[in-house]
Amino acid sequence: MEHSLVLFQNEKQIFFSDEHWLYPLFEVEQFLGERSISPNELFLRDKIAGKAAAALIVKLGIRNCFIELLSERAIPVFKKYGVNYSYQKLVDHIQCRTEDLITDKMTLEETYLFLRKRAGKVQGVSLKINSLSVDIAGKQILDNLELDLGRGEQLVVQGENGSGKTTLIRSILGLIPSINGSITIGEEVVGSSGWQKNRVQTGYLNQETIKNNFPITAAEVVAIGLSSQKLPETERAYRVELAMRKTGSFHLMSKLFHQLSGGEKQRVSLARCLCQNARLLLLDEPTSYLDEKGREELYELLVDLSKNEAPTMLLVSHDSNWTDRLKWQGKILKGGKLW
């Protein structure tokens, strides 16, 4: 076999890739996403497949495949999801760190998201905070705070009122001018010229406190995410519509923002962040002014977002009942440090 992966439709070759690791399968995902092809008509030939590749093949909906070098760890996955497989050579495992990291407890969805993150196929960007100290009006709010968040990871920071949660968010946003230490988003240090250019990669969902009755429609609020981009009006409208559809707020498009319920406002604000194509999403007490229905809506949106676009998300809240349901990793902000 010349190529590392070949895809056939009814015995006719329709795609091939010479990439390595799991990238050919992600290419197949993109290829199929742009076409309407029944997975039952597909046959995949791959050079090597372990547990990770097997999970991806299942996720792609492919039912028939031939693998030259197959790991025994892939077989239970194929069997569980009814994939017809054949192979040239079977080995007990393949030399791949990714395969070792996939545990039996992980569901197919979790495995898929994990693989996307490892492949850099998520929207998220890394966030690294080194020795961050912030002093406001002579009071030490953050004290040598450290944080390392990988691409597409989610973190809930809890803490009592006044513990510095909002200060942490505002520092990451670059809204506090004098800080000690460094905050790096992706490759850019907050405050640098590179960060200024890429500032839009950080989205901000604040407490629902915008109470003014400024006549602005929900669609106009979402379009704020594109404020600094030069785009044709048709493209702008398309991106706004897309973001609003993703967050289920499309029907609110022409409604006045200040007339929306708390939950609807957060839905629209999330659409603004998506429209902005934010890769790091900072959520500051997003449930503060939400009723039970609004809290439920926001929960569903965040779960959905963490599975699909998967931006890196940092949420600060003192509402532990609500954040516990997200099942994100959690830290406590106390004494200016994260624990």
Place this chain on the structure above:
Amino acid sequence: MVDLFTYPPVLKGFIVLIITGFAFPITGVYLLRMNLLPLRFMLMHGAILGGALSLAMSINPFGGTLVINLLLVLLMTWMSRSLKADPGQLSAFFMVVSISVAFIFIYRFQVPAKDTLSLMWGSLYTLNSFEFIGTLVFSLLLIIFQAQYRHQLRAVFFDSDVARTAGVNETGFYYGIILITAVTVAAAMKLIGALLLDALLLLPALIASYHAKSYKGMVLWSSFWGGLFATVGFLLSLAFDLPASSTIAVFAALVFLILILTQKK
């Protein structure tokens, strides 16, 4: 009444009033959204100081008003941002200082109070070429500014923090809006005077804010109402031989009142 337009001062006044009538309410939207109402009072008093200084030095009051207003806003904005002082309190402070210094100049240099107070009700028919062209060019620039930066302005008006995270230079726009306000107030003082300039600046924006369904609608409606007030007010003033500025203000106030009273609860 048509004959009156054959007089150059009347024609010039009409042209400049119509153009500014459509353009200046855009600044009214900025004032309302940025909560800069105290700033407006400061600028009105600053304009009187500029007028008094100019008259004392025998120079064009329009230029003097403009310079003093620009200096005041820059000083006020710098102090409020760098010293974290409340802009409203600073505006009140500069307002008192401006009017006090203005009256000292009026007294010491024996400036005819009538000339200074003419700034209160404007002098539409005494526009010289510099004022005429300057006001028209500024109006045009204001419209271009709004059209060019409408997306960024919308973000700044919505929420300054959100605007910054969306990559908008919020500080730059804040200063830009302050400067535009200073020039608009100085120009409007000349046209319809300190006491009535709200008829051109604020009332159209205020009325629009009651019924506009979007930010875009608010800007367009403000402009429409301003243009309507200026046109109808001017024509009424000619028809009934009334002062143009007062007629415009009374007409605008009447429309405002009718709309408030007839608005659905």
